[in-house]
Amino acid sequence: MALATRQDTPPTRKPPVRHTSGLRGFWGSTVGKKTVMAVSGLIMLGYLVAHMIGNLKIFFGTDEFNGYAHWLRTMGDPVLHYEWALWIVRVLLLAAVVGHGVAAYQLSRRDIRARPVKYAHKRKRASYATRTMRWGGIILALFIVWHLLDLTTLTVNENAQHGKPYENVVATFSTWYGNTTYIVAMLAVGLHVRHGFWSAAQTLGVGNATRERVLKALANLLALALTVGFLSVPVAVMTGLVG
Amino acid sequence: MKLTLRVWRQKNPDTPGEMASYDVDNISADMSFLEMLDTLNEELILRGDDPVAFDHDCREGICGACSLVINGDAHGPERTTTCQLHMRSFSDGDTIDVEPWRASAFPVVKDLVVDRSAFDRIIQAGGYVSVPTGAAPEAHATPVPKADADFAFEHAECIGCGACVAACPNGSAMLFTSAKINHLNVLPQGAPERETRVLDMVAQMDDEGFGGCTLTGECATACPKGIPLPSIAAMNKEWLRANRKAKR
Structure with missing residues (x-):
């Protein structure tokens, strides 16, 4: 090394680390945490697709939508007791949300520490969907809380009545704040899924050079279908198609 | 000018x-x-x-x-x-x-000089093949399929400059580490250490304080040798496979 850059004290030599096996090694690794994020993300994505398709039943009238909502509680009958299947799904989703959030938080902390000094020459890095993953995720987490208080527990839904989901949906989308929160959140879902689905495929090792285009197209299709499908409901209420 | x-x-x-x-x-x-x-x-x-x-x-x-x-x-x-x-x-x-x-x-x-010895330590953790020394073996003794040879060569092009880390908003070394792992893991010479290589090199990469991958693709755009972004997916696949197989 050139004299000007030679350091007075030689760098300390430490032996290379050995990996830790088992669950601790898995969770302790950046690749392991990303795997947790990919799997939990795909679980939530699968749920979103089912949720979006279920929502479309609102276009077939009060009885069909409310009947569907009731079926969600009797799902698995007679093997499962009333609401058991629903609670199994809820527990699984909660585990997925917590796993996804904790891994994202820890990885983000690590990423920010790994790059403490910014470049003086600024330029935009990566796509908009990619750059908004962290804030988008936080927006979605807050929206989930609002959404549960609004249409599951009915705490913040002023005109809500128990056992009448169709009427409650109409009540939510008859307020300006109900519509605004929902529309912003659904756009965030689309952006999050667009980068998230493709990333999950890369993390799980499904991606390769030949599948690249198919995976990107699938991510865009999923993102678009979810956003349009979810947004069709408030738009229908606002335009009077559903009411 | x-x-x-x-x-x-x-x-x-x-x-x-x-x-x-x-x-x-x-x-x-x-x-x-x-x-x-x-x-x-x-x-x-x-x-x-x-x-x-x-x-x-x-x-x-x-x-x-x-x-x-x-x-x-x-x-x-x-x-x-x-x-x-x-x-x-x-x-x-x-x-x-x-x-x-x-x-x-x-x-x-x-000034513009940085200490990149973290890369050397990632290599020390598994970026090698353990072979007995001596006369060069007969070249035809170990056949390598053309597709595998091409894949190995594509990744062997990595010169370890660190542009991937510099370009990554997370300061992640995944493109470098994946290039080194994929280069050796696809070849028969690298097969005996296939699992420990990926597990140890990823562990060393994490230990050095590099960030994780968020698939922004900045690394592959900056790489002067054109190491492709799916290399990281290939490394993740190797890492998950090694985790399943390592119980012995």
Whole structure:
């Protein structure tokens, strides 16, 4: 090394680390945490697709939508007791949300520490969907809380009545704040899924050079279908198609 | 050409640095970026100032020593190493920002020189094949399918310059580590250490304080050797496979 850059004290030599096996090694690794994020993300994505398709039943009238909502509680009958299947799904989703959030938080902390000094020459890095993953995720987490208080527990839904989901949906989308929160959140879902689905495929090792285009197209299709499908409901209420 | 350079000057790892402005004149479009910096340094030496320290070695684009972030891009606007970047990529009167690789795992030694020994330790953790020494073995004794040979060669092109880390908003070394792992893991010579290699190299990469991958794709765009982004997916696949197989 050139004299000007030679350091007075030689760098300390430490032996290379050995990996830790088992669950601790898995969770302790950046690749392991990303795997947790990919799997939990795909679980939530699968749920979103089912949720979006279920929502479309609102276009077939009060009885069909409310009947569907009731079926969600009797799902698995007679093997499962009333609401058991629903609670199994809820527990699984909660585990997925917590796993996804904790891994994202820890990885983000690590990423920010790994790059403490910014470049003086600024330029935009990566796509908009990619750059908004962290804030988008936080927006979605807050929206989930609002959404549960609004249409599951009915705490913040002023005109809500128990056992009448169709009427409650109409009540939510008859307020300006109900519509605004929902529309912003659904756009965030689309952006999050667009980068998230493709990333999950890369993390799980499904991606390769030949599948690249198919995976990107699938991510865009999923993102678009979810956003349009979810947004069709408030738009229908606002335009009077559903009411 | 007449240019204004804004260069990161930092006396040593413990002193805070800053961007300093220099005017350079009589720059030919045929000069390489490093030759342009040589011109600046000659002037600085004649003036009795401290020349700008930067890493360089072969100046042929194959050693991986040069390491400059030029106008926010690792190795500058062309897809090549800084030494192979020529001044014709710039225009007369341009202001050019020159900064060192930025990552906590690559601390600045002086000016534009960073300590990249973290990469050496990742290699030490598993970037090798253990073979008995002696006479060269018969080449046909170990057949390698053409597709595997191509895949290995594509990844063997990595020169370990660290542009991937510099370009990554998370300071992640995944593209480098994946190139080294994929290069050896696909070959029969690398097979005996296939699982420990990926597990140990990823563990070392994490231990060095590099960030995780968020698939922004900045690394593969910056890589002067064109290591593709799906390399990271291939490494993740190897890592998950090794986790399943390692119980023995």
